[in-house]
Amino acid sequence: MDKDILIPIAIGFFANVVVFGISMLVVKNKRKAAKITLIFLGINVLMSFLIGSWGGLGLLVISFGMLIVSICLYLYIYIERSFKKSV
Numbered sequence: 600m601d602k603d604i605l606i607p608i609a610i611g612f613f614a615n616v617v618v619f620g621i622s623m624l625v626v627k628n629k630r631k632a633a634k635i636t637l638i639f640l641g642i643n644v645l646m647s648f649l650i651g652s653w654g655g656l657g658l659l660v661i662s663f664g665m666l667i668v669s670i671c672l673y674l675y676i677y678i679e680r681s682f683k684k685s686v
Contacts, residue, residue, distance in 0.1 A: 611664025
């Protein structure tokens with residue numbers, strides 16, 4: 600298995616974590632910050648379709664890493680919220 604695909608996924612993962620961190624500093628709300636990461640994911644996917652070819656494919660792979668972070672953030676927020684309700 601070729602591990603070269605993991606590099607752009609990791610770039611997207613860490614880029615979206617940085618976006619989440621900056622948006623948490625600005626908005627001070629986890630749900631809104633997670634929505635901002637989804638907006639950046641959508642922008643990245645649209646840019647990959649506009650660029651097209653191999654460059655667009657690379658951006659789409661980076662978007663996959665961003666999607667992983669967004670899913671993890673929403674799961675974390677959901678679990679934290681349900682835990683607070685049960686306590």
